[in-house]
Amino acid sequence: MNVVELNPTVSEAVRRTLAQLPEFDPPAARWLDVMSTRRARGTRRRQHGWTAFAAAAAAAVLAVALVPGWRAPAPGVAGEALAAQVQRSRQLEQDLARARGGVGNLALITVETDLARVDGALQAAYDRGAGPAELELLWRERTAALETLLAGYRHPDTLIRI
Amino acid sequence: MLAKSAFHATVDPAVLAAARRGDEHAFAALYAQFQRAGYNLALRVLGDAAAAEDVVQDVFLRLFDTIRQFRGDAPFGAWLRRLFANATIDELRRRQWLELEDPIEAQALGPATAGLAEHQAEAWQMLMRLPPRARAVLVLHAVEGYTHREMATLFGQSESFSKSILARALRRLQSATLGGEGDDDERGGAQPHRL
Numbered sequence: 196m197n198v199v200e201l202n203p204t205v206s207e208a209v210r211r212t213l214a215q216l217p218e219f220d221p222p223a224a225r226w227l228d229v230m231s232t233r234r235a236r237g238t239r240r241r242q243h244g245w246t247a248f249a250a251a252a253a254a255a256v257l258a259v260a261l262v263p264g265w266r267a268p269a270p271g272v273a274g275e276a277l278a279a280q281v282q283r284s285r286q287l288e289q290d291l292a293r294a295r296g297g298v299g300n301l302a303l304i305t306v307e308t309d310l311a312r313v314d315g316a317l318q319a320a321y322d323r324g325a326g327p328a329e330l331e332l333l334w335r336e337r338t339a340a341l342e343t344l345l346a347g348y349r350h351p352d353t354l355i356r357i
Numbered sequence: 358m359l360a361k362s363a364f365h366a367t368v369d370p371a372v373l374a375a376a377r378r379g380d381e382h383a384f385a386a387l388y389a390q391f392q393r394a395g396y397n398l399a400l401r402v403l404g405d406a407a408a409a410e411d412v413v414q415d416v417f418l419r420l421f422d423t424i425r426q427f428r429g430d431a432p433f434g435a436w437l438r439r440l441f442a443n444a445t446i447d448e449l450r451r452r453q454w455l456e457l458e459d460p461i462e463a464q465a466l467g468p469a470t471a472g473l474a475e476h477q478a479e480a481w482q483m484l485m486r487l488p489p490r491a492r493a494v495l496v497l498h499a500v501e502g503y504t505h506r507e508m509a510t511l512f513g514q515s516e517s518f519s520k521s522i523l524a525r526a527l528r529r530l531q532s533a534t535l536g537g538e539g540d541d542d543e544r545g546g547a548q549p550h551r552l
Binding site: 206208209211212213215216217218219220221222225226228229230232233308311312315 | 379380381382384385388392393396397400401406409410413414417418421468470473476477478479480481483484495499500527530531533534
């Protein structure tokens with residue numbers, strides 16, 4: 196076992212007492228709290244980004260609509276798929292919030308972190324103006340992570356513990 | 358001799374590099390490696406399980422933003438330990454416990470000790486019978502290896518302040534371990550059982 200010398204001013208009796216101090220573990224769910232708090236802060240930051248994106252998009256639509264002879268294009272397949280994934284993801288988020296209910300599970304940590312990673316990638320994609328096909332893939336990935344989490348929180352017995 | 362603080366453990370450089378790039382799997386690995394050490398540092402000083410959990414959460418949330426400031430000129434564990442020590446002392450300040458001369462009465466705030474071996478439970482109770490400030494100095498110096506100069510910076514006090522608090526904490530703990538009633542300063546003094 197690795198050991199470290201106590202300061203020489205500490206007597207043997209005190210040394211023995213300190214050496215017997217028990218060690219405790221924080222609740223496993225605490226990491227989930229860390230990640231959800233971080234994600235909530237990230238969401239607030241992202242909302243600024245998405246608000247700016249939406250404002251820019253609205254301005255662009257207005258500008259194009261004012262051009263004489265312009266006609267709105269029919270929604271593309273990629274655009275419809277993206278909208279469907281966004282809608283599905285929002286629904287899953289609401290279901291997940293209800294399913295979490297303060298319950299934490301260590302086995303879900305990797306999925307939670309994966310979700311946070313996808314959120315980061317999604318934000319980066321919006322920031323650089325990625326197209327609907329790329330966004331749809333990321334939203335699809337996000338939906339899959341949310342579905343896994345939702346199933347895990349609803350049926351914790353089925354989880355493989357890490 | 359004490360079990361070596363887990364803050365001394367080496368960290369995989371690849372994990373550190375990934376964490377500095379913002380990789381959350383790497384943060385999860387750092388959390389898994391250091392959460393216990395950080396929790397026990399905070400818990401031994403604060404004596405309050407919920408407050409110690411909050412310290413762990415705050416430090417790791419802060420770590421997401423501050424890890425890029427880690428320059429690698431000191432071991433990562435020592436750097437992280439300083440974050441934990443600062444957060445713990447900040448919590449003592451926030452609760453205005455740094456000025457307390459007596460132990461906190463609320464033993465119910467601590468972790469459940471029912472399943473502990475008798476000698477562990479006794480050691481825990483002895484530590485908790487010290488006032489929070491004395492516990493902080495004792496734990497940081499004797500267990501975590503802080504020097505008096507480092508503690509002076511941490512507490513915003515002189516080195517002699519830290520030495521004085523430590524000396525009295527050690528006397529009190531030693532008299533408790535030997536079954537005494539207290540040191541000469543405390544017996545018959547104007548302020549019995551004070552540190």
